[in-house]
Amino acid sequence: MLLNAAFMIIEPALNEALGYDYNAKQKLAKLENKKFTVTLTDLKLSLSLLVINNQIKLMTNAEGSDCTVRTKFDKLKSLSDASVLTKLIKSDELELEGDLGIAQAYSNLLIESNIDWQEWLSTYLGDALAHRIASVIIKLNQLLARKLADIDYTVASALTDELKVTPDNIEINQFIEDVDNLHAQTERLFSMFTQFRKSV
Amino acid sequence: MTSEFKSEEKTHFGYQTVDKNDKQNLVANVFHSVAAKYDIMNDLMSMGIHRVWKRFTIDASAVRPGNKVLDLAGGTGDLTRKFSEIVGENGQVVLADINDSMIKVGREKLENLGVVGNVEYIQANAEALPFADNTFDIVTIAFGLRNVTDKDAALKSIYRVLKPGGRLLVLEFSKPNQEWLSKVYDFYSFNILPNVGQLIANDKESYLYLSESIRMHPDQETLKTMMQSAGFDQVNYSNLTGGIVALHKGFKF
Numbered sequence A: 001m002l003l004n005a006a007f008m009i010i011e012p013a014l015n016e017a018l019g020y021d022y023n024a025k026q027k028l029a030k031l032e033n034k035k036f037t038v039t040l041t042d043l044k045l046s047l048s049l050l051v052i053n054n055q056i057k058l059m060t061n062a063e064g065s066d067c068t069v070r071t072k073f074d075k076l077k078s079l080s081d082a083s084v085l086t087k088l089i090k091s092d093e094l095e096l097e098g099d100l101g102i103a104q105a106y107s108n109l110l111i112e113s114n115i116d117w118q119e120w121l122s123t124y125l126g127d128a129l130a131h132r133i134a135s136v137i138i139k140l141n142q143l144l145a146r147k148l149a150d151i152d153y154t155v156a157s158a159l160t161d162e163l164k165v166t167p168d169n170i171e172i173n174q175f176i177e178d179v180d181n182l183h184a185q186t187e188r189l190f191s192m193f194t195q196f197r198k199s200v
Numbered sequence B: 001m002t003s004e005f006k007s008e009e010k011t012h013f014g015y016q017t018v019d020k021n022d023k024q025n026l027v028a029n030v031f032h033s034v035a036a037k038y039d040i041m042n043d044l045m046s047m048g049i050h051r052v053w054k055r056f057t058i059d060a061s062a063v064r065p066g067n068k069v070l071d072l073a074g075g076t077g078d079l080t081r082k083f084s085e086i087v088g089e090n091g092q093v094v095l096a097d098i099n100d101s102m103i104k105v106g107r108e109k110l111e112n113l114g115v116v117g118n119v120e121y122i123q124a125n126a127e128a129l130p131f132a133d134n135t136f137d138i139v140t141i142a143f144g145l146r147n148v149t150d151k152d153a154a155l156k157s158i159y160r161v162l163k164p165g166g167r168l169l170v171l172e173f174s175k176p177n178q179e180w181l182s183k184v185y186d187f188y189s190f191n192i193l194p195n196v197g198q199l200i201a202n203d204k205e206s207y208l209y210l211s212e213s214i215r216m217h218p219d220q221e222t223l224k225t226m227m228q229s230a231g232f233d234q235v236n237y238s239n240l241t242g243g244i245v246a247l248h249k250g251f252k253f
């Protein structure tokens, strides 16, 4: 209820701020009807973003989200450097679910826009709180970039590891030949065997 | 006619007990007389907070483009307007209300705001909705259920027109969960509100009725049980502004 009251002020202001970023329109179009959610489990708090008609809608209802980041506010607060981030991901204290491309697109829209978040938020929330929230947003963004890089890495390394054991063409042809030979030998053995039985 | 039978034909109109048929007319009169000033009064009465309650309702509806929504007892169309924006050209919003004066004011307002294309206006009684079974993804009834004479019939009728998987949201005045808040609120609604009604809308009676009808409306738990009896599943509610208002949600599966 309180959040919804806050959204009534923040939502139009956010859309206005994005209006000044001439790249935003294109980015918004890609996000049409895509819902992204950040859930802070310890605070029992969800914040979802959804683009409708090139406008960001803010909501607390995470239903039908296309991509969800789930973690504890506590953990976000303690984020200080990349190593903590990695630990967080490795220890499953941050879950990512759904289409990460959407998370990335939202982060592109919000972080790489020319909006100075801290400055912007401070007009609504006061300097201290704005600083906290801005740094959490930035950390989340880093985290996301990291996770995406991580996934890229996982896929890439899986592929190279796989390649190492993948047989090449010559090996495969050799194998087929071997099978053919074996097959012929068995046939021969089999006919010898039938002949032998007849003769006894 | 037995006396029991007679008493079944009676219902509440605010604190008065009246014949069931009369209630519908009396309610109609109230809304005919407040229609023109309805929006201003809403803002004044609730000090603007009704906007947050309505926003909370949209949030809880999880409405998405393409959905079909019924804004029942839609009045001057605050919810319809927000739904229309989100459901887009592939979706549809039906504003249904029993009172043609309210519909007229609502329709004019929305058309002036450019809300056209995916909105339909239908005069209908919540107790017997003129729609096919399984029509809507979402039905809302905001500050309307307490005016309905036969609430159980209305809830059943809503259940019928919802699609399986669809949800009903009932936004309505309820019971404050703190004693002191109850007291402040009572004082406000019986001493201040009718006088503001007199001043702005020149209609003390109607606003006195509103306050009384709020008190006669079932509390949170009772409404929850009523929704369950009508067939709704996973019924729950959120208290807003200390329970002055509650949002009930239920699904049809």
Ligand SMILES: C[S@@+](CC[C@H](N)C(=O)[O-])C[C@H]1O[C@@H](n2cnc3c(N)ncnc32)[C@H](O)[C@@H]1O
Pocket (backbone or CB within 6 Å): B027, B031, B042, B072, B073, B074, B075, B076, B077, B078, B096, B097, B098, B099, B102, B124, B125, B126, B127, B141, B142, B143, B144, B147, B148, B149
């Ligand atoms: C207090 S207004 C609420 C309007 C709007 N939903 C809002 O929240 O601003 C209540 C509305 O309920 C309508 N109403 C009363 N009884 C009804 C019924 N049986 N069926 C449909 N609408 C009804 C009235 O005509 C009136 O427009």
